[in-house]
Amino acid sequence: AQSVTQLDSQVPVFEEAPVELRCNYSSSVSVYLFWYVQYPNQGLQLLLKYLSGSTLVKGINGFEAEFNKSQTSFHLRKPSVHISDTAEYFCAVSASGGYQKVTFGTGTKLQVIP
Amino acid sequence: NAGVTQTPKFQVLKTGQSMTLQCAQDMNHNSMYWYRQDPGMGLRLIYYSASEGTTDKGEVPNGYNVSRLNKREFSLRLESAAPSQTSVYFCASIFDKGALNSPLHFGNGTRLTVT
Numbered sequence: 549a550q551s552v553t554q555l556d557s558q559v560p561v562f563e564e565a566p567v568e569l570r571c572n573y574s575s576s577v578s579v580y581l582f583w584y585v586q587y588p589n590q591g592l593q594l595l596l597k598y599l600s601g602s603t604l605v606k607g608i609n610g611f612e613a614e615f616n617k618s619q620t621s622f623h624l625r626k627p628s629v630h631i632s633d634t635a636e637y638f639c640a641v642s643a644s645g646g647y648q649k650v651t652f653g654t655g656t657k658l659q660v661i662p
Numbered sequence: 663n664a665g666v667t668q669t670p671k672f673q674v675l676k677t678g679q680s681m682t683l684q685c686a687q688d689m690n691h692n693s694m695y696w697y698r699q700d701p702g703m704g705l706r707l708i709y710y711s712a713s714e715g716t717t718d719k720g721e722v723p724n725g726y727n728v729s730r731l732n733k734r735e736f737s738l739r740l741e742s743a744a745p746s747q748t749s750v751y752f753c754a755s756i757f758d759k760g761a762l763n764s765p766l767h768f769g770n771g772t773r774l775t776v777t
Contacts, residue, residue, distance in 0.1 A: 550663075557702070574713070582761050584766075585682070589770065589771075590768075590770050591666070591720075591752055591754070591768025591769050591770050591771055592705075592752070592754075592766070593765070593768070594765030594766070597762070597763075597765075599762060599763060607696045625707050638704060638705065642762060646760050646762075647693065647695065647710075647754075647756055647766055648695070648707065648708075648710045648718065648720065651663060652704040652705040652706075654702055654704040655704055
């Protein structure tokens with residue numbers, strides 16, 4: 549069985565400051581990892597994904613994440629946040645093929661303070 | 663370029679009433695999904711349809727039924743609504759369920775309140 553944990557339900561950060569949103573997963577097999585973002589009153593959009601290869605993954609809007617197999621983590625980072633980054637961010641994991649097997653985390657609300 | 667369209671956007675039901683949530687995609691996707699989103703619980707898969715003519719249960723199927731009407735449309739039905747079904751419902755689609763290299767495309771959601 550697979551699971552994903554987002555320990556921080558809310559993260560406030562000042563505009564132009566760096567941010568890290570934490571994601572840890574558990575699985576007994578190789579995994580595929582995703583970060584999705586949800587802006588207010590919208591559906592989710594893919595920010596970035598790790599399927600294989602380089603452990604540092606770059607996504608849209610200046611976000612990046614690093615896959616750390618030994619620590620079973622996939623933390624999301626941005627060096628300088630903007631007001632428009634205010635949203636809820638979901639980490640997701642799949643330990644086998646197919647989106648029907650994807651498990652979403654509980655989400656982290658990023659609040660960017662002017 | 664509509665993507666995934668969900669109707670209605672909002673709905674209030676009384677306990678025991680029934681309703682159908684509609685979802686349509688215009689991207690020629692084969693696989694479609696219904697999720698519910700609850701505070702502190704993330705997204706949970708209710709049902710999915712890997713291709714036209716097939717449907718399968720997800721993590722939380724109890725109290726729901728689905729119909730894959732054609733390739734474009736995938737509806738979710740609540741036969742007898744309960745307060746525990748108060749949630750935000752999202753429909754999503756992708757060309758192929760195994761295509762993890764591609765993103766899921768989500769609709770904007772239906773906010774359902776059952777009183």
